[in-house]
Amino acid sequence: MPAIALADSLRVALVRMGRRMRRERADENLSLHHLSALGTLQQLEEPTLARVAAAECVKPPSMVKTLQHLESLGYVERSDHPSDGRMVLFRISDKGEQMIGETRERRNRALASAIEQLSPEDRATLERAVPIIERLAEQ
Amino acid sequence: MPAIALADSLRVALVRMGRRMRRERADENLSLHHLSALGTLQQLEEPTLARVAAAECVKPPSMVKTLQHLESLGYVERSDHPSDGRMVLFRISDKGEQMIGETRERRNRALASAIEQLSPEDRATLERAVPIIERLAEQ
DNA sequence: GGCATCTCATTAGCCTACCTCACGACCCCT
DNA sequence: AGGGGTCGTGAGGTAGGCTAATGAGATGCC
Known part of the structure; x- marks a missing residue:
């Protein structure tokens, strides 16, 4: 498969999957990207x-909004950078840690159950593909 | 890897990849989702x-907007359904066909060149993963 | 054959999540 | 000490989704 065609089909698949995932947040307090x-x-x-x-x-600027929101919910705290006064260090609060533990599983349940229905080979392929996609995203 | 953890890492990877791709449309007249x-x-x-x-x-309703936009650009035409008066059939115009041929390659070039730098094994893995992701998206 | 009900496309109005541009505070270098 | 880069942030705009409501046409049921 030529790289262009693979890129095309990957793009289509990711766009659709992205929409599918976004729709799943109905009953959650925290959106996908906050988590x-x-x-x-x-x-x-x-x-x-x-x-x-x-x-x-x-x-x-996009991340400012996100972190401000998380901060207003008490999930994130900020502290000054020890040596560079321009920077701010953000860290997750205890409340945030706790919430993540509770939410992540519920959050991913629908996707996980779809994954469980895959054949072992497909699942292994998916598992190997994830870091590759991560690497593509970084560029 | 447990299904929940795989779901989680897949979700993160896809969200990031989605953002990366969205940013790539700078010089294009048609966005990712129109194409x-x-x-x-x-x-x-x-x-x-x-x-x-x-x-x-x-x-x-979301697709209405998309198709109206494509229609206003002359890339899509509509016709009445032969037997059911409620429905409308949309088809791509000649101009649309032509534009797709020209655009798709340019559109995917950055992603394709990143793909070309993958090892053959990684590329093969990616190729196998795409239809699996498509299947997950359909559910 | 006529009324109730369902489906389809569409409109209106909203929300989320990005972006660019501009700005003040701070760092570092000469 | 002062000038240029970097950091976080504010303001404002845009893209692309959603739900709810509407009107036209199909269908089903007496």
């Missing part, structure tokens, strides 16, 4: 706004 | 509004 930002906050070494935004493939 | 709708129009047997919307994983 994703919290996850990133957990992973990053020194989570400044710019770094979180970059990890989420989003521009800084 | 996708045109592609669906080409594939469907009897492309009524509801069917196109379903294929694109979108609600009918």
Whole structure:
């Protein structure tokens, strides 16, 4: 399969899947991308706004809004950077940690049950594909 | 890897990839999802509004807007359904066909060149994963 | 054959989540 | 000390979804 055709079909699949996932948030208090930002906050070494935004493939002003919202809900706290006064470090609060633990499973349940119905080969393929897609997204 | 964890990482990867792709439309006249709708129009047997919307994983009112826009640009034409007066059939115009041919390659070029840098194994994995993701999206 | 009900496309109005541009605060370098 | 880059943030705009409501046409049931 030529790279262009693969890119095309990948694009179509991802757009549709994205819409499918977005529709699933009906009964949740936190949207998909808020949860994703919290996850990133957990992973990053020194989570400044710019770094979180970059990890989420989003521009800084967008991430400001997201983090402000999470902060207003008490899921995120901020502290000054020890040496650089321009930067702000964001970290997940205890309340945020707790909420993530409770929410993530419920959040992914529909997708997980669809995944459980895949054949073992398909599931293994999917598992190998995820980091590849992550890598493509970073560029 | 448990299904929940796979669902979680897949979700994160797809969200980021979606954002990355969306940002790539700078110099294009047609957005990602317009192009996708045109592609669906080409594939469907009897492309009524509801069917196109379903294929694109979108609600009918959203697809109305999309098709109206494409119609205003001359890429889509509509005709009455032969037997059911409630329905409308949408089809891609000659101008639309031509535009698709020109645009799709340019559109996918950045993604394709990222794909070309993958190892052959990764590329093969990706190729196998696409239809699996499509299937997940349909549910 | 006529009324109730259902389906389809459409409109109106809203919301989320991005973007760019502009700005003030701060860092660093000379 | 002061000039240029970087960081977070505010303002304002846009894209692309959604639900609810509406009107036209189909269908089903006496």
